[in-house]
Amino acid sequence: MDYQQKLAERLVLLNERGSGVLVRMNHIKKTCADPRLRPSVLTEKTMEAAVKHINKKFPNIDFRGSVQSLTSIQRQKSEVLSATAVFYDSFLDVIEFRDHVYELLNTIDACQCYFDITVNFDFTKNYLDLIVSYVSVIVTLCRLDDKKALVGMFNCAREMTSGSGDPSYPRLAQMFMEYENPWKKLTEEFGPHTKSVSSALASLAAVYPRRSLSAEHWRNAQLLSLLNNSASMMDPTCCDTMACEYLPLEVMERWIVVGSLLCHSSLNSHDALGLWKMSLRSSLFVTLTRDEVLNVHKVTEELFDSIKGYNKRVADIRECRDHVLLHSGAAHREKRHFLRAALKELYHVLEDQPGLLGPKALLVFMALSFSRDEVLWLVRHSDSMPKTKTPEDFVDTQMAELLYYFLKLRELMVKYSSVVQRYHVQYLSQFDALLLNDTVQ
16 A cells, blocks of 8 residues: 555655755865865875876776875875775765665655645655755765765775775765766656656646746735735635745745756646746756755756757757846845835734734745745855846845844744734634534535
8 A cells, every 4th residue: 555655754754864965965075175174185295196096097996906006095094994984984875865765766656646736735845855855965976076086095995904895885986977977867867757756846837936926916916915905904814825835936946947857858848848937037046055056057058958859948048047147136126125115014013913913824924935035046146146237136235124024023923923823723613623514514
């Protein structure tokens, strides 16, 4: 039975595992790139010849031959072993994580699971998160220039110490070689999973376009305003896709961009193509982890350029990139301008009448979510944006005001959490329970 596979639980556990592995890959990358933190075995003058030899011959390094270049490792084999062991173990964790991801994705396909973000939110979200987490681990690993040297030196020192190399070395070396061109390999891996990934992404059509509306649309709809219709001020704010209303916009964009790269044949669908273009017109970069970003248009264009018959897709990518460069800065500036005024009004009304926090809790969460999206968009793009004719769009001198009302609204929710809780407990018993009873009967 499908439920006996515990797919939802395994998704949660693997996502947590993936986050840990990704943080370690990022830490290794930062450590090796910083001259002050770089492992001494990579910086010592005596080791230069050994590092160069290992990088050149990897993965087939002759440890037993009388190779002059490796004598420095022979002299310091115990130091090399202890210095590289922690890196080697972290790389082994990538293999273990990859094996578990393969197994779970294949099981999900075999069970023909149903994905719809508006129906089974947590399951669909965790599935898409796992795919992005796995891709982020592999891409970050591939950006690590010293991985071959670290693994090669560990195995060399291990063989010189115990007479035999590490049994996991062949698999690890093979993985490094397979991902020389990471996106090509990843698209091959995800070919069998196209149906599941495509159905999960297709469900975003009910959420993502609405969340990507311009500031003008927000203004015309008087979004986040409690004063536009005072007669309905006490009515509860609710919708059928409540959890989706405060799902980070960047998370959805990351799902669409990465999912469309891995399963690009899904772009033959009109709806999938529309979502993909919309995400490409929104941002130049999406975050992999911390300050590691993916240059969306560059990576997508390089991959699609290598695929026969994708000239139209490449033209679409270039058109979307030009659109981002020309219009995205002003569009997001207008959104921040709207949100500053909306949050200010919302805060003053709710501060005066905290009882409204009960029926209007969703509205507050939406306001906080939209503000977070815009702040993070500016952070991602302000330093990395190519030269534009309007650099002022990426410098917000009034950001402090937006952050101020963001924090004040959050404090208000914490302060009056008992009000919100009491309202919704009563709502469950006096509305939801009665409606459920009528529906069942």
